[in-house]
Every structure is written in C-alpha cells, then in structure tokens.
Amino acid sequence: MASEQRVNRKKSPVLTLLTIVVIALMLYSLLPLSYLLREKGQNRDNVAGFYAEEENTLDVVYVGASSCITFWSPLQAWHDYGFTSYNFAHHTMTARTVKYYIIEALKTQTPELFIVDLRPFQYADGPNYETGTDNLHAEYAIRNGTDHLFYFNENRRDLIRASVPEGERLSYYADIIKYHSRWVFIPFALVQGETDFFDFADNVKKNPHKGFYTATRTRPLTFTDYRDVTEVSPLPQQTDEILTELLEFCKEKDLQVLFVVHHYPQTAEEKALYNYMEERVRAYGLDFLNANDDWESIGFDFDGDMYDSNHTNIFGAEKYTAYLADRIVTHYGLADHRGDAAYAEWDALYETYAEETAAAKEALLSGVSEDAADE
Amino acid sequence: MTIVSPSFYALTAVFLLLYYVLPGRLQWAVLLAASVSFFCFAGVPYTIVYLALSALVTWYAANKIGEAKEKEAEGKGEAKRWLLLALFVNLGLLAALKYANFLLTNAGAVYGAVSGTAVQWRVNWPAALGISYYTLQLTAYLADCYWGICKPQKHFGRLALFSSFFPQMVSGPISKYDELGKALETEHRFDAENLREGLLRIVVGVFKKIALADNLAFLIPHFLHADVAGTAPFPLLAMLCFVVQVYADFSGCMDIISGVALLFGIRMTKNFDAPFTSRSIQEFWQRWHITLGRFLKEYVMYPLLRTKTWAKMGKGLKKSFGKSAAKKIPTYVAMLILWFFMGLWHGGGWNYILEGVWFWLVIVSGDLLTPLFKKINAGFDTEAAWFVLFQRVRTLLIYAVGAVLFYFPSVTDGLAALKEIFSPFFFAAPEKISAQITGFTELSGTVITVGQLAGMGFAFVLFLINAHLERKHGGLAARIAHWPVSMQVLLSAVLLYILIFIGAYGPGYNAAEFVYGGF
Numbered sequence: 001m002a003s004e005q006r007v008n009r010k011k012s013p014v015l016t017l018l019t020i021v022v023i024a025l026m027l028y029s030l031l032p033l034s035y036l037l038r039e040k041g042q043n044r045d046n047v048a049g050f051y052a053e054e055e056n057t058l059d060v061v062y063v064g065a066s067s068c069i070t071f072w073s074p075l076q077a078w079h080d081y082g083f084t085s086y087n088f089a090h091h092t093m094t095a096r097t098v099k100y101y102i103i104e105a106l107k108t109q110t111p112e113l114f115i116v117d118l119r120p121f122q123y124a125d126g127p128n129y130e131t132g133t134d135n136l137h138a139e140y141a142i143r144n145g146t147d148h149l150f151y152f153n154e155n156r157r158d159l160i161r162a163s164v165p166e167g168e169r170l171s172y173y174a175d176i177i178k179y180h181s182r183w184v185f186i187p188f189a190l191v192q193g194e195t196d197f198f199d200f201a202d203n204v205k206k207n208p209h210k211g212f213y214t215a216t217r218t219r220p221l222t223f224t225d226y227r228d229v230t231e232v233s234p235l236p237q238q239t240d241e242i243l244t245e246l247l248e249f250c251k252e253k254d255l256q257v258l259f260v261v262h263h264y265p266q267t268a269e270e271k272a273l274y275n276y277m278e279e280r281v282r283a284y285g286l287d288f289l290n291a292n293d294d295w296e297s298i299g300f301d302f303d304g305d306m307y308d309s310n311h312t313n314i315f316g317a318e319k320y321t322a323y324l325a326d327r328i329v330t331h332y333g334l335a336d337h338r339g340d341a342a343y344a345e346w347d348a349l350y351e352t353y354a355e356e357t358a359a360a361k362e363a364l365l366s367g368v369s370e371d372a373a374d375e
Numbered sequence: 376m377t378i379v380s381p382s383f384y385a386l387t388a389v390f391l392l393l394y395y396v397l398p399g400r401l402q403w404a405v406l407l408a409a410s411v412s413f414f415c416f417a418g419v420p421y422t423i424v425y426l427a428l429s430a431l432v433t434w435y436a437a438n439k440i441g442e443a444k445e446k447e448a449e450g451k452g453e454a455k456r457w458l459l460l461a462l463f464v465n466l467g468l469l470a471a472l473k474y475a476n477f478l479l480t481n482a483g484a485v486y487g488a489v490s491g492t493a494v495q496w497r498v499n500w501p502a503a504l505g506i507s508y509y510t511l512q513l514t515a516y517l518a519d520c521y522w523g524i525c526k527p528q529k530h531f532g533r534l535a536l537f538s539s540f541f542p543q544m545v546s547g548p549i550s551k552y553d554e555l556g557k558a559l560e561t562e563h564r565f566d567a568e569n570l571r572e573g574l575l576r577i578v579v580g581v582f583k584k585i586a587l588a589d590n591l592a593f594l595i596p597h598f599l600h601a602d603v604a605g606t607a608p609f610p611l612l613a614m615l616c617f618v619v620q621v622y623a624d625f626s627g628c629m630d631i632i633s634g635v636a637l638l639f640g641i642r643m644t645k646n647f648d649a650p651f652t653s654r655s656i657q658e659f660w661q662r663w664h665i666t667l668g669r670f671l672k673e674y675v676m677y678p679l680l681r682t683k684t685w686a687k688m689g690k691g692l693k694k695s696f697g698k699s700a701a702k703k704i705p706t707y708v709a710m711l712i713l714w715f716f717m718g719l720w721h722g723g724g725w726n727y728i729l730e731g732v733w734f735w736l737v738i739v740s741g742d743l744l745t746p747l748f749k750k751i752n753a754g755f756d757t758e759a760a761w762f763v764l765f766q767r768v769r770t771l772l773i774y775a776v777g778a779v780l781f782y783f784p785s786v787t788d789g790l791a792a793l794k795e796i797f798s799p800f801f802f803a804a805p806e807k808i809s810a811q812i813t814g815f816t817e818l819s820g821t822v823i824t825v826g827q828l829a830g831m832g833f834a835f836v837l838f839l840i841n842a843h844l845e846r847k848h849g850g851l852a853a854r855i856a857h858w859p860v861s862m863q864v865l866l867s868a869v870l871l872y873i874l875i876f877i878g879a880y881g882p883g884y885n886a887a888e889f890v891y892g893g894f
Contacts, residue, residue: 012859019861019868026872033876139882177881184829 030176031151032201036186037179038147040200042069042213043090047148048200049207050088050105057343058109059334060085062211063101064117065093067262070311072115074210075353076318077325078346082336083112087211090148092141095120095242099249100159104149106253113332114250114257115324118277119310121239122270147175150203208349214314215307216360223302226271227293232279233272243277247284256332261290263300263320264310289327291320298323314360376416378545378631379581386412391638399562403536406559406639413541418504425472425503429465430531430538433513436461437520437527437534444523458521462514469510472502477723505544507720511670513538516552518674525552533560542635546628548646548666555644563640571860573637575852578867579841580630582874586834588624589879591616594831599792610795617782618775622651623838625664630850649846654766656737656773663774667720676713685709707739721781726789730780737773830877 038044046069060083062072068089077085088105102114142163149156160172171177189197199205235243250257259281261274271292278288291298298319305316312320328334337343376382390409394402414423439457443450470478479496487493503509516537519525528534537556550556598613626647633643646665653659660668679685685705693701711732718731741748755762776793783789841851848854855863 012861015859015865016861019865022865023868026868030875171882176875180876180878180881181830183876 033183033186034151034174034176034179035200035203036198037176037182038200038203039143039179042066043144044148044200045205045207046087046090046211048203048205049211050086051108051150051204052206053086053108055108056110057084058086058111059083059337060113060115060328061102061105061109061111062087062089062115062117063093063098063105064089064115065119066091067119067264067310067312068115068117069211069213070215070307070313071262071317071320072324073212073317073321073353075212075346075350076321077328078338079350079354080322081325081329081334082338083325083329083334084337084343084346085210089117089211090144092144093117093120094141094145094163095123095239095246096162097142097145097159099242099246100155100162101145102246102249102255103155104153107155112256112334113328114255116246116257116259118259118261118274121235121243121277122273143172143175143178146172147178148203209353210349212317214357214360215311215317216314216364217307218304218313218315218364219306219308220303221265221306221309223265223295224267225292225295226266226268229268229271230275231268231272232276233269234276235273240280243280247280247286250286251284256287258287258289258328258331260288260324261292263291263295263302263306263312263316265302266292287331289324291323294323313364314357315364318357376413378542378628378635379584382416383413386416387635387638394563394639395565399564402562402639403533403559406540407532407536410536410539410541410544414504414539414544417544419501422501422503425468425506426509426539427535429468429510429513430535432461432464433517433538434528434531434534437517438529440517440520441527444521454521458517461517465510465513465517469506472500472506474719474723475500505539508543508547508549509538511549511667511674511720512551512555515549515670515674516556518678519552525556528552528556540636540641542632543643546625546632547664548629548632548644549670550644550666555641558641561640566640569637569640571863572852572856573634575855575863575867576630576634576637576850578870579851580627580632580634582834582870583623583627583630583838583841585878585880586830586874587838588620588627590831590834590877591620591623593879594828595620610792614775614779614792614796618771618778619835619838621778621781630852634852647845649842651771651842652767652846653770654763655741656734656770657741659770659774660734667717671713671717671720675716676709679709679712680705703742710739711735724784725786726780726784729786729789730777733777733780734773833873834877 060074060077062068062074062085066089068087069091072085072087074085074087077083088101093101098116098120102116105111105114146156146160146163149159157173160169164172185197188194234240259277266274271290274290278290281288291300295302300316300319305312305319307313307316337346376386386409390405390412394405397405411423414420414426436457440454443454443457446453475498479498483494483496516525520527528537533556536559537552540555540559543550543555595613595616598609598616629643629646636643644666648662648665650659650663653662685708688705688708689701692704696704714731714735715728716731717734718728721727721730779792779796780786780789783792844851844854855866858866
C-alpha cells in the first residue's frame with residue numbers, strides 16, 4: 001500500500017523522455033486520426049477537394065445541396081468557356097449552412113461570382129435538430145455540413161452554434177466522439193496497403209471532378225409548366241430570417257451572387273415560394289434564375305435528363321451547364337483562362353473527365369445504369 | 376453528472392484544491408460541501424432532505440444511546456428504544472422510497488385476484504441518491520454504538536459527512552464508522568503517492584467501465600434480439616457477456632471510487648477481491664460486494680442467531696432430529712433470511728429475491744452434499760490445476776444463473792432465458808446455428824461496427840490481465856506501484872488514448888448507468 005510503504009523507484013531520464021515523446025506523439029496523432037475516421041464519400045470529397053484548390057484560382061464557387069453536384073459540371077464550363085468553378089456543396093445542405101460555406105470559401109478564394117442553390121430554402125423553416133422529423137434538419141443533414149470542415153476553425157464553430165442546440169454540441173466540435181469506433185479501418189487499410197485511405201489525414205485531397213458527380217440513371221418524370229404562376233407565397237418566418245441574414249451578408253461583403261433554382265418537377269405552391277425568394281433576392285440587387293422557366297429553350301427533357309426528382313443525370317448536367325455557363329459569361333464577363341499555363345491542370349482534368357462522361361453516356365444509352373450496379 | 380463524466384472530475388479537482396489549500400481542520404467541511412454539491416448535481420436535489428433526516432436522526436439517536444449506556448443497567452432499555460426509533464425512521468424511509476411500488480404492485484395483484492378488478496397502484500417518489508448504501512451504513516453505525524463497538528460522533532457535520540461522502544454515494548462500499556468515519560476525522564496532508572495511485576485507479580476504473588462494460592451493455596440486447604434468439608449460442612453468449620459487464624462495471628466503479636477517495640488521502644474498504652478465482656459460490660460471495668455480505672452477516676444473520684427464538688429453535692430440533700440438525704437448520708433459516716435481504720437489497724422485484732434464494736439453495740445444497748462430494752473427490756487431486764479450473768468455471772456458471780435472473784425484471788422472462796441458455800444447443804441442427812449466426816452478422820452489420828467488437832475483445836484481454844493481477848497483487852494499480860512514475864504515467868496515457876477509440880461513448884452509444892448505481 002503506497003501510503004504506508006514508501007516505494008523506492010528508480011528514476012530514469014531516458015524513460016521520462018520516452019514518456020514525453022510517446023505522449024506528444026499520441027496527442028499529435030489525434031488530429032489526423034480524427035480526419036481519417038470521418039465519413040467518406042461525395043460530401044467529404046467535395047470539401048477536402050475545395051481545401052486542395054490553389055488559393056485565388058476559382059472564378060465561380062457554387063454553394064448548395066446535392067442537386068448542385070449533379071447539375072453543374074465545372075470541367076465542362078472550363079472547356080467550353082474558360083472560367084474555373086467548383087461545387088462547394090454537400091448532400092442535404094441546410095439553409096443555415098449556406099452562409100457559412102460562403103465564409104469558408106472566402107478564406108482561400110476571391111471568386112467573381114457565387115452561385116447559390118435555393119433548394120435548401122424551399123424545404124426548411126430552419127434547422128429542426130430536436131425533432132429531426134424532416135431529414136433535412138436531422139443530425140445527418142447538419143453533420144454533412146459541419147463534419148468535413150477543418151478543425152480549429154472559427155467559422156465551423158459558428159456554424160455548429162447556429163445549427164445545434166447547446167448541450168448537444170460537443171460531438172460536433174470534436175467529431176471523433178461520433179466516429180471513434182471506426183478505428184478498425186485504419187489497421188485494415190495499413191494491412192491491405194490502401195494508401196488512398198490516408199490521403200484524408202490532413203483533410204485536404206484533390207477532387208478531380210471539382211465537386212461534380214456523374215449520375216448515370218434515368219428517371220422519366222412528369223413535369224408541369226408553372227411559368228405562368230405569379231403568386232407569391234412567403235417563406236416561413238425562420239427560413240425567411242435565414243435568407244435575410246444571407247442576403248445582408250452578401251450585401252455587406254459586396255459579393256456578386258446568383259441565386260438559382262434547378263430543374264425539377266416543381267408544384268405551383270413551390271413556384272410561388274420561389275417567386276417570393278426572387279423578390280427578396282432582387283430587392284438586394286442580386287441576381288435570380290429559375291431554370292424551370294427556361295426548360296423549353298434549353299431543351300431540357302424530363303423524360304430523359306433526370307436522375308431522380310431532385311438530381312439530373314449526365315445528359316441533363318450537360319444541358320444545364322451549357323445554359324448557365326453561357327449566362328454567366330454574358331452577364332458577368334469572366335476572363336477566359338484557356339491557354340494560360342497556370343491553368344494547365346484544368347485541361348488535363350478535362351481530358352479524363354471527357355473520357356469518363358463519354359463512357360457514362362454510352363452506358364446509359366445502352367441501358368446500363370446505376371440501378372444495374374445496385375442490383 | 377456521473378462519475379465518468381468530465382464534470383465530476385472538474386468538481387473533484389476544485390474541491391481537491393480547496394482540501395489541501397485550506398487548513399486541515401476544515402477538510403471535513405470541504406468534503407461535506409463536495410458531497411452536497413455532488414448529491415445535487417447527480418441526484419434529485421430536493422431528496423437531500425431524506426439524507427439529511429437520516430443523518431440527523433442517526434446522530435441524535437446515537438448520542439442518546441451513548442448517554443443511556445453510561446447509565447448502566449437502567450439505561451439499557453432506553454438505548455434500545457433510541458436504536459429502534461432510529462432504525463424505524465431510516466429503514467422506513469428506505470422502504471417507502473425504494474420498495475413502495477413493489478409492495479403496491481403486489482398488493483394490487485392480490486386485490487385484483489380477490490376482487491376480480493385489475494388495479495395498478497403506483498407512487499412516484501424519487502429515492503435519494505445512494506439511499507441503499509447510506510442507510511445500511513448508518514444502520515451499522517447505530518448498531519455499533521449500541522453494542523459499544525464505536526463511540527457516537529458528537530459533531531453532526533462529521534456524521535453528515537460519513538453519511539454522504541460523495542465518491543461512495545453511487546455504488547458504495549458500505550463502510551463501517553471505524554473505517555471510513557475515522558479516516559474522515561483525520562487531517563490529511565498532500566501525498567504524491569496517494570495522488571499517483573488514486574489517478575491510476577481512476578484510469579483503470581474508467582477503462583473498465585467505458586471500454587468494456589458499456590460496450591457489452593450495448594451488445595447484449597443484440598444477442599437477445601428476436602432475430603437471433605433461439606437455441607443457438609446467443610443467449611449463452613448474452614449471459615456470459617452480462618457477467619463480464621456487471622463485474623467490469625461494478626469493479627470499475629469501485630476502482631474510480633477508491634481512486635477519488637485516495638486523492639483526498641482516504642483509503643476505502645475493499646469491495647472486490649478477485650471473485651472469479653473463487654472455487655465455490657460461498658467463497659465467491661466473500662470476494663464479491665464484500666461490504667454488503669459483511670453487513671448482512673454481522674448485522675442481520677449473526678444477531679438473528681443470537682436471539683432467543685433461534686436458541687429455542689435449536690433446542691426443539693435437537694430433541695426431535697439430533698445435534699447436527701439442531702446446528703444446521705437454524706443456520707440455514709438465518710441464511711435464507713440473509714439471502715432474501717441480499718436479493719431484496721438490489722431492488723423491489725421478485726427476480727432479485729429469486730436470485731438471492733438461488734444462491735442460498737446452492738450454498739445449502741453444497742453443505743448438505745459435502746459428504747457425497749468428499750467421496751466423489753476422493754479419487755482426484757483436488758489441488759490439481761484442472762480441478763481448480765473446473766471449480767472456478769462451475770462457480771462462474773452458478774453466479775451466471777443468478778445474473779440472468781438479475782438481468783430480467785420479469786421472473787418469467789428470466790426463467791425462459793435460462794431454459795433457452797441451458798437447452799441443448801449443442802445438439803441443435805448445425806444449419807440452424809449457422810442460420811442464426813448469419814442472422815446476427817446481418818443484424819450487427821447495421822448496428823455494431825467491427826471496431827466496437829474488436830475494441831471489446833481488446834478490452835476483455837486487458838480486463839483478464841487485471842483480474843489475474845487482482846488475486847496476486849490487488850490489481851494493476853497496485854502491481855505497478857514500484858514502476859518508475861514516468862512508466863505509470865505512460866501506461867495511463869496509453870490506456871486513455873486507447874479508450875478514445877474503443878470506448879462506448881458519444882452519439883450512437885447508449886451508455887449504461889452504473890449497474891449498481893441504481894441501488
């Protein structure tokens with residue numbers, strides 16, 4: 001018993017040094033391990049890929065939910081118009097998250113234009129963490145936004161504070177609390193020599209598609225044209241406040257922003273909501289575009305261009321990108337960087353992308369789709 | 376606030392600092408303030424009134440007993456009256472707050488059977504934190520004062536501290552005044568050795584709780600899930616996992632408690648002594664929850680055996696059945712009462728009572744069959760390693776049967792589970808076992824990660840090492856006491872580091888409260 005019998009221990013400077021070194025290594029390893037244990041997939045690829053972009057090289061940053069990822073093809077826009085862009089987007093982005101992603105983007109980029117997908121504002125009356133009744137407001141939706149950003153990040157902290165109730169935030173600040181039991185994948189990856197696994201150790205990894213996902217499935221959808229609907233239906237109060245906060249922020253930072261609505265089979269009620277959003281956006285001197293109003297001129301085909309009711313397939317993506325890129329160049333006069341050696345990487349990436357999309361289109365036309373892969 | 380939550384350690388750190396910074400004569404007040412704070416954060420704050428009432432009544436009655444005993448013969452009756460009054464208040468509070476619903480449910484069932492009208496009688500009276508522990512502790516103190524084993528404490532504050540010392544409010548141990556009370560009266564100077572050993576004990580305890588017990592608590596319901604339950608090995612696995620869970624949980628809690636107490640220079644009474652190395656269930660209960668067994672023996676069973684009723688019973692039996700029966704039967708009856716209370720102490724439920732009676736039955740059967748066993752064992756070397764192992768496994772299985780009854784609040788469910796566990800799954804069709812293993816894999820694939828299972832396996836190995844060291848050296852913390860401090864720090868840091876990855880905490884886990892924390 002220690003207090004009764006004094007223990008005579010040897011003191012060893014070597015052991016002390018070893019202890020200090022091992023503890024320091026363990027502490028040092030926590031950050032990369034936290035990054036490695038995070039969820040992997042499109043959301044992660046997009047955020048880590050954004051961090052990998054060279055500073056001040058993006059002309060356009062596209063912010064929003066998953067539909068952005070399938071609608072806007074940065075490499076196609078590069079090839080056809082010569083400006084650079086990136087889908088800084090993730091699945092189920094909440095309305096509240098949009099502003100914080102713009103702030104995150106501004107840390108390393110000075111884009112000429114931000115494009116903001118308005119879909120998150122259609123669903124939400126603000127993050128409803130407690131009930132989680134709407135998938136968009138459940139923990140999953142919030143974590144898709146918070147869990148992939150860098151640690152030690154004031155903006156990430158603010159996003160968590162804005163989205164998660166007090167008392168529930170710890171596992172958002174330190175997401176290793178959520179994901180720690182995935183540790184077993186690390187030795188597996190080591191044993192199997194999966195070096196790719198460790199690419200995320202610093203939460204930075206090049207995204208060769210610049211945030212785009214080639215969707216290869218076709219879902220024919222019934223589309224009703226509501227271009228003539230002029231009614232205005234206000235947003236719920238909380239969502240409206242979030243939109244106001246975003247618009248105020250854009251004004252304060254003097255940002256050029258285009259708010260967009262992607263193609264999808266909208267209802268008359270939803271069209272009225274977007275009419276309201278258009279009014280709000282234009283009142284701040286910002287630009288607005290509802291792609292559903294131009295579906296005919298674009299030649300958008302709801303029988304063959306949609307992946308599901310919210311996302312387009314590769315055919316729809318090509319049409320939408322061509323349509324929007326043309327408008328961007330016309331309205332915002334972005335510089336054409338093609339031929340500039342500093343942007344040579346974009347040409348190389350496009351080559352691969354073109355091969356991949358050609359193969360994807362061929363597969364889709366021949367009836368092979370993601371459904372077949374799922375089966 | 377639980378004793379594995381960061382807020383508990385923050386609270387401990389604040390009061391630890393005050394404890395050693397303020398003059399020694401105020402240490403008791405610091406500990407009392409810490410205890411009141413912990414009680415309010417961890418329990419239902421207003422229920423501190425029950426604790427305060429018990430402490431006040433005990434303090435007053437004990438002093439009255441002391442005064443009465445000084446009066447010699449004429450004071451004996453008065454002392455007894457004060458003793459009975461205090462016991463009535465304390466045990467009455469325990470009965471009302473902890474067993475009211477048990478009594479009402481049973482009364483309702485009887486009423487329903489007689490009247491033909493189903494009734495559900497219930498009350499919603501939150502019990503005070505640690506009521507099962509402090510009530511027994513105060514009962515022992517009153518009895519010791521009555522028997523003259525210890526002197527009544529004159530200072531109410533100090534007795535209140537003995538009643539409420541915060542580390543032991545969650546899971547005991549049930550200390551005697553001579554042990555804990557005296558230690559709390561003594562002034563303690565800061566001792567780096569105590570700090571070292573205390574912290575190491577805490578690390579080991581937290582590891583046992585979060586890495587093993589809570590992971591198992593998460594796993595067991597999946598073993599019992601309808602999709603995998605049946606005659607295949609899953610109910611058996613669930614039983615064995617629960618045994619390990621209870622031990623890792625309770626002994627881990629004890630490690631934390633004794634570690635925290637040691638930071639304040641107070642050495643708590645030992646509550647475990649390598650129970651799974653026991654060769655009989657009798658020995659097991661001398662090594663498991665030692666202080667509860669000791670209380671029931673010293674303050675329930677032995678006093679019963681000393682009563683006139685028991686003496687009369689012995690005499691009567693001697694006339695009719697002989698000397699041996701006269702000696703054994705009254706002891707068995709007293710033991711039955713002890714085991715009844717042992718079961719009842721765990722909660723108001725027939726499953727707990729049945730669990731207690733099960734152990735009584737095993738011990739009494741073992742005693743009665745001793746001559747037979749001696750004959751059978753005559754051909755063996757009973758000290759051979761294989762025989763010792765056999766005895767240990769047998770003891771573990773006997774305990775496990777009790778644990779199953781403990782696990783299921785319903786006696787019917789518990790007995791059904793036992794039937795499943797001990798049904799001849801070894802003879803089940805291989806394809807059935809295979810189908811159920813597949814069923815579990817599919818189920819667990821969605822809810823349990825490989826990391827959790829691997830982590831549990833790793834924690835279990837460390838747990839076995841610690842259990843092995845427990846018998847020989849008193850556990851890991853004691854075993855490595857002579858190591859250089861830097862090595863001990865390193866080991867603690869490594870354990871905590873591993874805990875980050877394999878521990879059951881965070882969203883997705885439903886960390887269990889301490890199994891013995893509800894008593």
